Amino acid sequence: MAKEQSQRLLDEAEGYCRRHGLRLTPGRRRVLAMLAERAEAMKAYDLLDSLTRPGERVMPPVVYRALDFWVSHGFVHRIASLNAYVVCGHPLHNHGCQLLICSHCGQALEVCNLRLREAILETARASGFHFEKVALEIHGRCPRCQGRAV
Numbered sequence: 001m002a003k004e005q006s007q008r009l010l011d012e013a014e015g016y017c018r019r020h021g022l023r024l025t026p027g028r029r030r031v032l033a034m035l036a037e038r039a040e041a042m043k044a045y046d047l048l049d050s051l052t053r054p055g056e057r058v059m060p061p062v063v064y065r066a067l068d069f070w071v072s073h074g075f076v077h078r079i080a081s082l083n084a085y086v087v088c089g090h091p092l093h094n095h096g097c098q099l100l101i102c103s104h105c106g107q108a109l110e111v112c113n114l115r116l117r118e119a120i121l122e123t124a125r126a127s128g129f130h131f132e133k134v135a136l137e138i139h140g141r142c143p144r145c146q147g148r149a150v
């Protein structure tokens with residue numbers, strides 16, 4: 001994610017926490033900043049490694065709690081099939097994301113098809129279900145990996 005984009009995400013997160021009376025702890029901030037900086041799916045232990053600096057240890061529960069926090073507030077998507085996390089490209093808006101996941105390189109690209117979102121909304125509504133958010137996982141091969149041997 002470009003620097004301005006990741007800064008905007010952090011600003012949005014800060015505003016969101018303020019408005020909702022949530023604490024933006026240093027752990028939460030650092031986890032979100034790292035995911036925004038990388039803009040690729042990261043596993044919790046990769047995050048832990050990246051956040052650890054000489055003489056400063058980040059405890060696993062801090063990372064896990066921070067991830068849970070951001071996932072529950074829609075700033076981060078958990079990719080169940082990879083057991084990894086990726087920052088949301090547009091938190092607070094339009095929670096109907098689709099994640100295109102390359103089974104070769106593991107890259108996760110977030111896309112947003114509004115018609116798909118509408119269809120999901122409608123499907124939920126028809127069953128009297130109150131829609132909140134969805135992140136669909138679509139598996140396949142990214143353009144770079146097509147034609148490459150498995």
Ligand SMILES: [Zn+2]
Binds near residue numbers: 077088091097
């Ligand atoms: Zn998203």
Ligand SMILES: [Zn+2]
Binds near residue numbers: 104106143145
């Ligand atoms: Zn790929």
